[in-house]
Amino acid sequence: MRHFALTFIFALLGAYTASATDDITRILIYQINPTTRSIVEDIPEASISNDVLTVSFNGSGMYSLYIEDNFGVTVYTSALPANGMEYDYDLSDIGEGLFRLVISGTSGEYEGYFTIQ
Secondary structure (H helix, E strand, O other), rough: HHHHHHHHHHHHHHHHEEEOOEEEEEEOOEEEEEOOOOOOOOOEEEEEEEEEEEEEOOOOOOOEEEEEOOOOOOEEEEEEEEOOEEEEOOOOOOEEEEEEEEEEEEEEEEEEEEEOO
């Protein structure tokens, strides 16, 4: 129920959590359950355009990237090297709707929400 409520809230606020520029939508990413009150300097950056997700991260190490649909079902998984390079992921096979992007690794877990229409 909690996951559904959060998904519903983010769906309503979707216009406020993403900004569109030239058909590229920037996905705002937040750290989940931070263990300290310090400011996190290295947060992944992500955007989506034409069903292609672009992600970059200046951290270090390998991270897991996965995408859940609005029912909490994982519809896509991949690896993300955190080396500052941009990586593209083709999401044309996951369909339309509201999705949750999760990036998990040594420095914590990060999430962002986006839609595909």
